[in-house]
Amino acid sequence: MTSEFAAVAGRSRDAAVILRTLTADRKNRGLAAIAARLDKDRERIVAANDLDVRAARDSGTAAGLIDRLTLTDERLSEIIAAIDVVIELPDPVGQVVRGYRLPNGLDVRQVRVPMGVVGMIYEARPNVTVDAAALCLKSGNAVLLRGSSSAARTNAALVAAMRQALSDEGLPPDAVQAVPGTGHDTVDTLITARGQVDVVIPRGGADLINRVVTGAQVPVIETGVGNCHVYVDAAADPRKAVDIVVNAKTQRPSVCNAAETLLVHADLADTLFPELARALVARGVTLHVDPPAARALAAADIAGEPATDVDWAAEYYSLDIAVALVPDLDAALQHIRRWSSGHTEAIVSDSAAAIGAFLAGVDSAAVAVNASTRFTDGGELGFGAEIGISTQKLHARGPMALPELTTTTFVITGDGHIRA
Amino acid sequence: MTSEFAAVAGRSRDAAVILRTLTADRKNRGLAAIAARLDKDRERIVAANDLDVRAARDSGTAAGLIDRLTLTDERLSEIIAAIDVVIELPDPVGQVVRGYRLPNGLDVRQVRVPMGVVGMIYEARPNVTVDAAALCLKSGNAVLLRGSSSAARTNAALVAAMRQALSDEGLPPDAVQAVPGTGHDTVDTLITARGQVDVVIPRGGADLINRVVTGAQVPVIETGVGNCHVYVDAAADPRKAVDIVVNAKTQRPSVCNAAETLLVHADLADTLFPELARALVARGVTLHVDPPAARALAAADIAGEPATDVDWAAEYYSLDIAVALVPDLDAALQHIRRWSSGHTEAIVSDSAAAIGAFLAGVDSAAVAVNASTRFTDGGELGFGAEIGISTQKLHARGPMALPELTTTTFVITGDGHIRA
Numbered sequence: 001m002t003s004e005f006a007a008v009a010g011r012s013r014d015a016a017v018i019l020r021t022l023t024a025d026r027k028n029r030g031l032a033a034i035a036a037r038l039d040k041d042r043e044r045i046v047a048a049n050d051l052d053v054r055a056a057r058d059s060g061t062a063a064g065l066i067d068r069l070t071l072t073d074e075r076l077s078e079i080i081a082a083i084d085v086v087i088e089l090p091d092p093v094g095q096v097v098r099g100y101r102l103p104n105g106l107d108v109r110q111v112r113v114p115m116g117v118v119g120m121i122y123e124a125r126p127n128v129t130v131d132a133a134a135l136c137l138k139s140g141n142a143v144l145l146r147g148s149s150s151a152a153r154t155n156a157a158l159v160a161a162m163r164q165a166l167s168d169e170g171l172p173p174d175a176v177q178a179v180p181g182t183g184h185d186t187v188d189t190l191i192t193a194r195g196q197v198d199v200v201i202p203r204g205g206a207d208l209i210n211r212v213v214t215g216a217q218v219p220v221i222e223t224g225v226g227n228c229h230v231y232v233d234a235a236a237d238p239r240k241a242v243d244i245v246v247n248a249k250t251q252r253p254s255v256c257n258a259a260e261t262l263l264v265h266a267d268l269a270d271t272l273f274p275e276l277a278r279a280l281v282a283r284g285v286t287l288h289v290d291p292p293a294a295r296a297l298a299a300a301d302i303a304g305e306p307a308t309d310v311d312w313a314a315e316y317y318s319l320d321i322a323v324a325l326v327p328d329l330d331a332a333l334q335h336i337r338r339w340s341s342g343h344t345e346a347i348v349s350d351s352a353a354a355i356g357a358f359l360a361g362v363d364s365a366a367v368a369v370n371a372s373t374r375f376t377d378g379g380e381l382g383f384g385a386e387i388g389i390s391t392q393k394l395h396a397r398g399p400m401a402l403p404e405l406t407t408t409t410f411v412i413t414g415d416g417h418i419r420a
Numbered sequence: 421m422t423s424e425f426a427a428v429a430g431r432s433r434d435a436a437v438i439l440r441t442l443t444a445d446r447k448n449r450g451l452a453a454i455a456a457r458l459d460k461d462r463e464r465i466v467a468a469n470d471l472d473v474r475a476a477r478d479s480g481t482a483a484g485l486i487d488r489l490t491l492t493d494e495r496l497s498e499i500i501a502a503i504d505v506v507i508e509l510p511d512p513v514g515q516v517v518r519g520y521r522l523p524n525g526l527d528v529r530q531v532r533v534p535m536g537v538v539g540m541i542y543e544a545r546p547n548v549t550v551d552a553a554a555l556c557l558k559s560g561n562a563v564l565l566r567g568s569s570s571a572a573r574t575n576a577a578l579v580a581a582m583r584q585a586l587s588d589e590g591l592p593p594d595a596v597q598a599v600p601g602t603g604h605d606t607v608d609t610l611i612t613a614r615g616q617v618d619v620v621i622p623r624g625g626a627d628l629i630n631r632v633v634t635g636a637q638v639p640v641i642e643t644g645v646g647n648c649h650v651y652v653d654a655a656a657d658p659r660k661a662v663d664i665v666v667n668a669k670t671q672r673p674s675v676c677n678a679a680e681t682l683l684v685h686a687d688l689a690d691t692l693f694p695e696l697a698r699a700l701v702a703r704g705v706t707l708h709v710d711p712p713a714a715r716a717l718a719a720a721d722i723a724g725e726p727a728t729d730v731d732w733a734a735e736y737y738s739l740d741i742a743v744a745l746v747p748d749l750d751a752a753l754q755h756i757r758r759w760s761s762g763h764t765e766a767i768v769s770d771s772a773a774a775i776g777a778f779l780a781g782v783d784s785a786a787v788a789v790n791a792s793t794r795f796t797d798g799g800e801l802g803f804g805a806e807i808g809i810s811t812q813k814l815h816a817r818g819p820m821a822l823p824e825l826t827t828t829t830f831v832i833t834g835d836g837h838i839r840a
Contacts, residue, residue, distance in 0.1 A: 017757070021780045100802070106791060108801055115813050116783065194633070198813050213614070214637045219814040240836030247838035337437070359831060360441045363536065371526060371834030380839065381528055381830070382520070393535050393618050393827035394639040395815035407813035410801070411779060414791030416660030418667035419800065 009196040012142040015174035024091035035083040037165035048157035069124040086134045092403045107413040112406040114140030116198040123204040139405035149182035191216040223388035226256035226343030228373040231332045233349030234265040241348045247372040257376045261322040263332045274300035292325040333361035344376040365398040429616040432537045432562040435594035444511035455503040457585035468577035489544040506554045512823045527833040532826040534560030536618040543624040559825035569602035611636040643808035646676035646763030648793040651752045653769030654685040661768045667792040677796045681742040694720035712745040732759045753781035764796040785818040
C-alpha cells in the first residue's frame, strides 16, 4: 500500500466516524447540496467530459464505450434527478432488524449501522460516480471511488463538485474521495486494504469482476454478469411465451438481465417453437441452436447457426440467443445448473407443478414466473435505486439498494447482568 | 485443485441439489438418525479419539489443546444432545423475508434458500464436526468439513457415523463429507474452489482466520477473534461495574467474548478504580496498566505490570487484562477504535447521554450496555445454536445460527408481464 493511499483511506475512515452519527435530515441536506452544486458546475463537468471523450476517440476507443463515457447536459440532468430519488428513500440506519427481551431481562436489538468505508470499482459510466456517492452518503458510508482512467477528468470534476457541496454544508468532504492514481495497481491496492476498506463492490464486465473477486482480501460483493435463461414449458400460454421471450431478449440486449438462452420443451417443437423463433428473427436476433432445435427450424424454413459450448456459456449482450429443445423440465434444470451465472431464470408455464419444480430446482438470485427476466432491477422492484445486482450468495443477492449498504450491531442492554 | 477434491466437491453439489428441496420433517428425521447413530457408535468413536489423543500426547502437544481434542463419553452425550436442540429450531428455508405486490401487479417475494455447499475449516474440537453438520443439514446445505489433522481419526469416525445415518434414512450421505487429505494444502484447495463451494467459514485462532481471509477466492465469513473492551464511565454504578468487569474477564477467560481491556474514567482513579483492580487481582488476574493507572494503583498498594502496545492489541485468552485510565468517554472511544477487533465492547454507566455517545461511537458486532461482554453468544441470545461469531460486516455480524446459513432468491411472479 502506498502512503498516499493510506492517507486517503485514513481520511475516509475519519469521515465514516462522523457519517455514522448523522441524522437522515443532515444527510438529505448534503444530498440536496450535491444536486445543486452539480447543476451549478454543469459547464465545467461537461467540458471535462468532452476532453475525456476526445482522448478516447483519438485512441480509437469503440463506439459503444464512447457512448457510455459521454456525459451530455441531458444525462447530467438525469444524474441530478436520481439524487432527488435517493433523498426520498428511507434511511436504513437505525432500523431495528430484530428486537426482543430475553427471559433474564436483557433487551436485545439488532440495529442497522453503516458499513464504514465502501470501495467502488467501476468502468466508464460517469453516472456511477454520483449514484454510488449518493447511496453511500444516504446510508452513512464514506465512499472510495475507483473509476475508469478513461473517465478521469469527468470523475475528477464530479468528485470536486460533490466535495465542495459537502464542505459548504458543513459535512466532511472526505465522505466522497477518489482513489489516488489511475494505474491498474490502484485496484489491487484498494482490494487488499484490509482494515481500511470494509467492502468492495466491483461493477463492470466479467474480467473486472473476476480480477477483483480472485485478488481481494477485503470482503467483496460480486455483481452483475448475467447468463439468463427463459424456459418455455409444455404448458406455456403461447401469447405470454412470445411476449416474454421477445421482451427478455430484445428490449435492451446490452444489460445483465437480458435473456441469453432459450430452452423450449420438445413437445412444442412443431407448434410454439417455430412461432417463438420467427418472432425473434423478425427482430433481428440470430439463433444459435442445438441439433434438435436445428431440425425443427429446418422443417419450418427458419435459419439458425449451430450452437457450441461457447454459446451455452455466452453472455452475448447482443441480438444473439442460444436455443435448445429439451425433452422435459428436468433437462432444462440440468442445463441451467450447468451453464447459468446465477442471475435470473424465467419459466413460462400455466402448470403449477412445473412452476413449483422450477422454483425448487433453480438456484439463482431471481426467478421470474410468467414474467420477463428484465424485472430483476432495483428500480423495477421498487427499491428506488440500485448500487448493483449481486450474483453471490453472501450478504445480498439480486438488486441491492440502501439496506444492503449497511451491516448490523447487536445492542444488548442490561441492568448489571452477568453470565452465570 | 486435485481431481480427488473435484470429485468430492461435485458430490457435495449433487447432494445440495437434493437438500434444498427437503421438508423440515425429512431433515429432522435425518438429524434424529444421526443422533441415534452417534449414540450407537459411541465405543468406536471414543476409541478413535483415544488414538488421536495418544498421538497428540506422544508428539508433545500442549495440555490445553489435548483437552480440546479429547472426546469423553460425557462430551459425546453433550454433542448428541445439541442435535436435539437443532431439531427443535425452526427451518429457515422458505421463510419470506420481504413480500409485496408492485403497482403493475407483479408479486415479489424474497425467499430464504440454502447457500448450497458450505466449507468449514476448524481446529481440534471434535464437537464442531457434528455441530456444523447438524446446522448445515437443518438449513439445507451440504457441508465440506476440514478439521484438524490431530483429530483425523475422531472426525473420520464421526463423519462415517453421520453418513451411515443419512444413508439409512434415505437421505444423501454426501450431505456430510470431509475434505480429502490432511495436508495444509487442503485448506488452500477448499478456499479457492470458486463455483464449487459457496461460502467458507473458518473457526479457530487468529493465524487460521488470517490465512483463510487473505487466501480465499470463495466468499468467507470471518469469525471469532475478540479483543473486547469494558469501559467504566464516571456515572457507573459501582456494584454493577465490579460484577460486570469481574464476570467479563474471569468467568471464562479462554473464549472470544471475554474482556481483554478495561478502560476506566479518570474521575474514578481514587474511588471505584482501586476497588475494580482489587476484585480482579483477588481472582488471580494480572493487570497490565498505563502510567495513569499505575500511579492510581501505586497509591492504593496494588500491583500492576506496565502496559505496551502489545497489551492493547492482545487477545490474552488468559487471566490478564490491559488497563487504562481515560480522561473522558471520547478518549475511551478513540482507544476502542484504534485497538478493537470489532467483536464486543461494553459500557457501564447510568448516564443516558454517555450510553448514547458510546453506541454512536463504537463500531463492533455487539455493544453491551450495563451487561457483561460474555452475552455475545448464539445460545445466550436465544438462537438455540451457533455456527460461529462473525466479526466481519458482510452478510452476518455477531453470533450466527440457521438464518445466517441461508441466502435468498427473489421470486417474481407475473401473468405474462413484460417490461415497457
